Amino acid sequence: MTYDVVVVGAGPAGSVTARFAQEKGAKVLMIDRRAEIGIPVLCGEGISQRIDKWGMLEGTNWIASTMDGAKIYAPDGTMVTLSKEMAGNETGYVVHRDLFDKELARQAGKAGVDIQLRTEALALLKDKNGKICGVKARTYDEEFEIPADIVVGADGVESRIGKWAGINTTLKPDDLETCIQYTLSNIDYHSDYAEFYLGKKIAPGGYVWIFPKEEGVFNIGIGILASLSKPGKPKQLLDAFIKSRPEFKNATCLRILAGAAPVAKPVETVKDNLVLVGDAARHVDSITGGGLTTALEGGKLAGDTISDCVKNQTFDKESLSVYETLWKQAFGQKLLRDYLVKDIMLGFDDKTLNMLADSLKDYKFDEFSTLSLVKALVLKHPTLLVKLKPLMRLSEKVK
């Protein structure tokens, strides 16, 4: 069997890219080094209900719970609420990421994509002119070549496909959130909200989150900026936070996971014969560290572009750049804006965060999004966020 496209990594971005490329006529192989799609989970498992509109997932087994909004807590406990009642539109799900990823892979398979697990990419194949023409891979102990006209790097935060193609994807420590999360059960506490806790002592350069997964079961995690971290510091801070909360006293831990979220500017995402998607493309919101919606949205755009390129048999950078233009139109400004907001927020001390939260505690947000939060901040504190104003105008335009 020969393939037009080989996708490296069967996470959400890889599966969606593979599916839409195949649906529109390309022949796609997707490989993943893991033995089971979606395992291990490396994620807080929160996602916007915006995905409902896209219809990429069938069934509901991947939905763990529906949230009514978000509560953001300043260091002194002042609470800002973004709720469904105020926003009057969709909020968020907590998902079972293993089932979520499996459903997206199933959809890819249904479209005709071949999927090969326990298969690791070792290097890019290049012809005598240096042109990328597939990947060298290993499954169990066997090494072999997968020739393809287009290689898709969907290999996550730790992406090496981009590096091998000459794209500098190395993250600076101040562009990475280093994370740990527990799934805790037997908790005598009820919440329908995603809760976020800010503060230099709680989570420097990041936040603690509590997501309600099932009755009595919560995902509680922390992300801190790697440049402000020390060995094992996220775990120490999360343990201290949990200890300070009486409702977690009798909790039983069902799962421990570590994670790494790029909070960087997006990189160059196309080269001749090569495309990057998802976390590998740094398509992650720098304020929240969330990358699921952009992985799906970007994956669809990549898949559509790739199928056109296969139809026309043009695999050069210029032809594939349609994808880069499309994702920049769809969410490029938002990613850039939130990257700059991240930078500004890093300069805020706890006192400033308390003051900002106090000024927003009764604010009626018009929608459930980081944009509405940033808008409110700019409205209330024009001088503080003066650097953001031109960006806000830009993002209004492209919205």
Next chain:
Amino acid sequence: MVKPKAKVDEEQCLSCGGCVSVCPKDAISLKNLRAYVDKEKCISCEICVNTCPIGAINMEAVD
């Protein structure tokens, strides 16, 4: 005298990939859901050591 090199405690590693993403020398890879450091490529910068959320990477003397 060779500088100490980064070494991942395989028992502890949870395979998040953070260390791989920040390594300036592409010296770390994930295999069978564990991170491994290529000692030949490691420049002892300790960025990965400080990045690991569970403290599973240490600097180890090399003979």
